[in-house]
Amino acid sequence: MSRSGSLVNFSLWVNAFLVCFVLILALPKAEAWSKEGHVMTCRIAQALLEPHAAEVVRNLLPDYANGDLSALCTWPDQIRHWYRYQWSGSLHFIDTPDKACTYDYSRDCHDSHGLKGMCVAGAIHNYTTQLSNYKHGSSDRRHNMTEALLFLSHFMGDIHQPLHVGFTSDEGGNTIDLRWFKHKSNLHHVWDREIILTAASELYGKDIDLLQKDIQKNITHGTWSDDTSLWKDCDDLFSCPNKYAAESISLACKWGYKGVSQGATLSDKYFHSRMPIVTKRIAQGGVRLSMILNRVLGNHNQEIHVPA
């Protein structure tokens, strides 16, 4: 083989590698709020941080994020297919028994091998504990605090997406193929992204920032302003994720799966009745993420019981 032939072969291999790499990065994010949902959740949370917690968050972010937590809130979705982070795949969701419409930590929070705690509620518990150690000044060298912040921020979004706590056999609606207006989609994706994009496009002139500002306005002095203290209510930081998961499967049954069958076409009626649920869950995710970060990274004297 000639030298130039080797070079051609080498460049083909490089190209093939790059194509594979791009394909891996572009794998469908089948089990996550869309980028938009996570960005909104994190922006809402960061705006509600108290000064000390806000400073700690800024210090934990890498320089290239420019102090913007939302810039890295989708990072756990980007790395979940990397070999090094494959263990994190089951941390984005919870599978519950078909039609049960309930969630039970000891029954449902495990990965496909049955390993306990390997679900989104267990992950929130774990990363809350790690960040608590940061506040207590013990430089916890076992854990990467930046990763803990990003995982916690992402999973607080995921646990509020109702179909992230869905039925086992349909993988949280992923295997329920349907049409969203005129294009092909699936029920999980409708809740991850389609409703958000349709809302932005139909009601906010395709400007997702306006949708987010509307959600924020309803938190501070609108529809939900009287509800936020109830949303934040949490006696035991480590068991509250179970409450959020139970809310999600309940909403998944009442609004997600209700009236939807394989091959259905969902359009205006479904969109208009479900959009308020999606925006409220994004608001709750953001408000509660700020509550957790203020408590574990803030400088008020509240002691946090850290389970062994």
Ligand SMILES: [Zn+2]
């Ligand atoms: Zn996710």
